[in-house]
Amino acid sequence: MTKNIVILGGGTGGTLVANRAKKVLHDLDVAITVIDQDNEHLYQPGLLFVPFGLKAPESLVRNRKNQLKRGINFLKAEVVSVDTASNRVHLASGDSISYDVLVISTGNTLQIEETEGLSGSGWGKNVFTFYTLEGADALNRALAKFSEGKLVVDIIDVPIKCPVAPLEFCQLADWYFKQKGIRDQIEITLVTPLDGAFTKPVCNRELSGLLRSKGIEVITEFNTGQVDGVSKKLVSYDGREVAYDLAVVVPLHGGADFVGRSPGLGDELNFVTVDEFTLQAKVAPNVFAIGDAPNLPTSKAGSVAHFAGEIVVENIGHYLQGEPLSALFDGHTNCFIESGFHKALLIDFNYETEPLPGHYPSAIGLPLLRESKLNHIGKLLFEKLYWYGILPGRNIPGIKSLMPRMGKRFENQEKGS
Amino acid sequence: MTVATYAGKEVTVNSEGFFEDPSVWDEEMAPEIANSFGVPELSERHWQVIKFMRHEYETKGEGPSVRALGKSSGVSIKELYELFPKGPAKLAAKIAGIPKPHGCI
Numbered sequence: 001m002t003k004n005i006v007i008l009g010g011g012t013g014g015t016l017v018a019n020r021a022k023k024v025l026h027d028l029d030v031a032i033t034v035i036d037q038d039n040e041h042l043y044q045p046g047l048l049f050v051p052f053g054l055k056a057p058e059s060l061v062r063n064r065k066n067q068l069k070r071g072i073n074f075l076k077a078e079v080v081s082v083d084t085a086s087n088r089v090h091l092a093s094g095d096s097i098s099y100d101v102l103v104i105s106t107g108n109t110l111q112i113e114e115t116e117g118l119s120g121s122g123w124g125k126n127v128f129t130f131y132t133l134e135g136a137d138a139l140n141r142a143l144a145k146f147s148e149g150k151l152v153v154d155i156i157d158v159p160i161k162c163p164v165a166p167l168e169f170c171q172l173a174d175w176y177f178k179q180k181g182i183r184d185q186i187e188i189t190l191v192t193p194l195d196g197a198f199t200k201p202v203c204n205r206e207l208s209g210l211l212r213s214k215g216i217e218v219i220t221e222f223n224t225g226q227v228d229g230v231s232k233k234l235v236s237y238d239g240r241e242v243a244y245d246l247a248v249v250v251p252l253h254g255g256a257d258f259v260g261r262s263p264g265l266g267d268e269l270n271f272v273t274v275d276e277f278t279l280q281a282k283v284a285p286n287v288f289a290i291g292d293a294p295n296l297p298t299s300k301a302g303s304v305a306h307f308a309g310e311i312v313v314e315n316i317g318h319y320l321q322g323e324p325l326s327a328l329f330d331g332h333t334n335c336f337i338e339s340g341f342h343k344a345l346l347i348d349f350n351y352e353t354e355p356l357p358g359h360y361p362s363a364i365g366l367p368l369l370r371e372s373k374l375n376h377i378g379k380l381l382f383e384k385l386y387w388y389g390i391l392p393g394r395n396i397p398g399i400k401s402l403m404p405r406m407g408k409r410f411e412n413q414e415k416g417s
Numbered sequence: 418m419t420v421a422t423y424a425g426k427e428v429t430v431n432s433e434g435f436f437e438d439p440s441v442w443d444e445e446m447a448p449e450i451a452n453s454f455g456v457p458e459l460s461e462r463h464w465q466v467i468k469f470m471r472h473e474y475e476t477k478g479e480g481p482s483v484r485a486l487g488k489s490s491g492v493s494i495k496e497l498y499e500l501f502p503k504g505p506a507k508l509a510a511k512i513a514g515i516p517k518p519h520g521c522i
Contacts (some may be wrong), residue, residue, distance in 0.1 A: 157484060221503070223483070225495060237498040252484070268485040 003320055004029045006089060006099035008079055009256075010036035012044070012391070013291025013305035014105035018031060020313045020393030022069045033073040033097070034346070035089070039064045043386060045084040045302060045379075048168055050136035051248075052176050053144070057137045067391045079106075081261040084284040086131040087139050087343065101316050104265075104272050104281070104289040106256035108161055115227060116154050122229020127247045130169065131161065142246060143176065148185040148247030153190045154234055156224050156252045161292060161300045164347075166190060166250055167207055167262065168338040174214045175255055175340030189217040191234060191242055195221060200354035203347055206369050210339060224249075242280045253300070255293055271295035276351070277328040279312050284317060288312050297349060306390050307332040307401040313393075332403040334360065336379035344375035350403040358408040361398050365407060423449045428514075435510065435517050439474060443512025450512045456501065459512075463500050466490055470513035480510045480518040 005407045006022060007014045009212040018034050036301055049055035065074040078092035082104075088105075096237055110131055118127065128139040153166050153175060170190050177183040190211065191198065196204040197218055199309030211218055225237040227249065234242045264283040266272050272289035273282045275297055281287035290312050291305035298304055307329070314327035331351030338344045339355050346366050347355035359365040389396050421430050423446035429437040434454065436442055447467060448459050457464070469490040471490065473481050483506040487494035499504035506518045 029496055058435075225498075238502060268488045365488070 001029070003028065003100040004098065005030050005032045005101045005103065006034075006097060007032065007034045007105060007318065008089065009104065009106035009291070009292065010034045010041065010068070010074065010291070011105060011107055011305075012386075013107075013309060014103065014303045014392045015041070015064070015067045015289060016306065016393045017103055017105065017312055018072050018311045018393075019067075019069050019391065020309060021103070021316060022072055023393060023411055024313050025317050025320070028317065030320070031049075032071075033075055034064075034068060035075045035077050035091075035097070035207075037078045039068055039076055040076075043383060045386070046383065047130055047133065047136045048172070049171070050145050050163055051130050051139040052172050053140055054172075057133050060074045060133065062387070067387070069392070075364055077306045079151040079172050079258045081258050083261065083385070084264060084265065084281075084287055087286065100286060101319060102287045103312065103316070104256075104259070104287065104293050105305070106259070106289045108253040109256055109270070110389060111252040111254045114254075115224060115244055115249075116263040117229060118156075118249060118251060120227070120229045122227065122232065122247070124350075125229065126232055126245065127227055129249050129251060130165075131250060139248065143173075146186070146246050147182055150187045150189065150243060151235065151245035151246050151248070152189045152191055152242060153248045153250075154222075154224055154227075154242075154353070155190075155194075155250045158195055159249050159300050160253050162335065163198070163299050163301075164207075164335050164337045166192075166248075167211065169248060170211060171214060171340045172338060177258060181285075183215075186247070187401040188215070189218070189219060189242065189244075191219045191222045191224070193223045194220060200349065202347075202357070203355040203369060207337070210345075210371070214340075238271055245320050253292075259293075267295050269295075276331070277309055278315055278325040279329055280315065280319075280325060286315065288316065296329075296331070299333045299335070301333055301335055302386075302390075303334045304332070309393070310401045330402050332401060336375055336382065338376065342376050343373055344379050345369060345371055346375045346378065348403060348408075353403060353408070353410075356408045356410060358409060362402075363407045365398075368408065419487075421453075433511075439513040439515045442471075445515065447512050450514070451482045454508060454511060456508070456512070460500070462492060462496070463512075466492055466497065466500060466509050467486065467513045470509050470515055472514070474515040480506065480513070482506050482518055 007018050041062050043060040046055045046060040080090045088098050088236045090096045130136040165329040177186050198204040223237045224234050226235040255284045259266035259270040272294045274289050274294040279288050311327045311329045315325040319327050334348040337343045349355040357369040428441050499510040
């Protein structure tokens with residue numbers, strides 16, 4: 001009998017799992033359905049470049065359905081809740097869909113209303129975000145007009161999508177204003193709730209030094225409680241203040257709203273609670289979560305969705321055949337960190353190993369944790385790889401789900417921690 | 418690792434002051450732990466948070482983040498910062514004798 005695999009969310013994780021499942025599980029008689037509330041697939045890594053005029057907003061969007069292999073059903077619908085006891089997904093239309101296996105890949109929802117004043121009088125005038133396409137586009141116009149004063153990049157709380165993006169934004173802003181010849185009239189400050197620019201010691205040291213060398217100030221352990229758009233300042237929960245002329249805010253992230261309406265599925269922030277190795281939901285054995293949707297103790301990043309995708313598909317196969325879930329995710333993450341002036345860094349890490357210097361994917365390859373032009377080219381080429389390699393669920397030569405140890409200099413980890 | 422004495426009992430804590438073994442904690446220790454980290458007196462509101470931390474740890478195996486506390490402990494984030502200055506989740510975890518809440522990445 002045909003088994004229904006229903007995938008909620010047709011973004012990075014959902015699309016690559018659907019395509020890979022179609023390919024890998026074809027012997028198991030499965031029907032695959034992807035449900036999303038719209039048909040616009042956004043290349044999210046491109047958002048960073050929009051404010052600086054380096055990417056046109058419309059170039060980042062493609063048709064979701066067209067990214068799915070033939071034979072995969074696509075349904076445009078809004079999900080209201082999931083009933084894991086009866087294996088049904090309830091839709092806003094009143095219909096419901098039954099599943100044998102459910103994959104939740106509905107990403108993050110920005111919780112703008114959770115921060116007092118964030119959506120208030122400054123929003124769209126002196127307060128922006130580049131975490132949405134509209135926001136990035138509006139910020140592009142604001143930056144073009146900005147000629148002097150304090151530019152403050154503020155992370156409300158973690159976890160956030162791509163934790164290095166705010167650092168990249170600061171460095172691209174440094175480049176942008178230098179190009180315009182007005183850098184000396186602009187202060188750039190990064191405000192973070194963390195105790196450093198990045199959480200892991202070796203990487204934090206490298207990135208902090210890089211920011212300092214570009215004259216970017218970092219204010220740490222600042223938990224933003226209020227954004228005051230009238231007197232243009234950020235106020236922390238413990239009463240500290242940071243004045244700004246232009247604030248670029250990364251709002252609090254949470255999971256999709258329907259997760260909160262589905263008993264037992266998520267945590268306080270609506271992230272699906274899963275086993276961090278098998279990616280199976282705690283609430284039911286036939287539910288999995290991938291990408292930014294689960295509460296994994298690692299970065300929310302496309303690379304995590306990519307590497308975990310292979311694991312999830314393998315485990316769905318195991319589940320359908322009544323076997324133990326033997327594919328285990330190691331938390332493998334990698335990210336390019338754009339540092340301006342046509343250079344970038346690359347970091348590669350997992351649950352156990354912090355980002356270390358060396359090379360990726362092996363002793364010969366892109367330099368890790370070091371600025372280079374090669375990494376910048378890698379970041380630009382990645383967009384093609386995303387649409388034509390990763391989303392279709394292809395095996396990328398040399399790139400494995402599990403983190404490679406080869407090429408990394410481990411002696412630095414002891415010194416750093 | 419160091420040894421601290423609370424309510425006349427010796428306990429091992431890590432370099433940041435978190436209990437190595439949450440099971441040796443009892444309520445009598447809390448006021449002294451609080452004192453040593455700059456909270457002079459524990460009010461009923463403090464206790465509401467401490468008990469919530471213990472309960473979360475016992476049921477889920479880890480302490481909640483400040484966001485989670487703000488959503489489910491019945492005490493707002495603003496008040497949490499008043500009760501447990503600087504880092505409410507970390508400080509309340511220390512006083513409740515549970516491990517450091519998972520730092521998100």
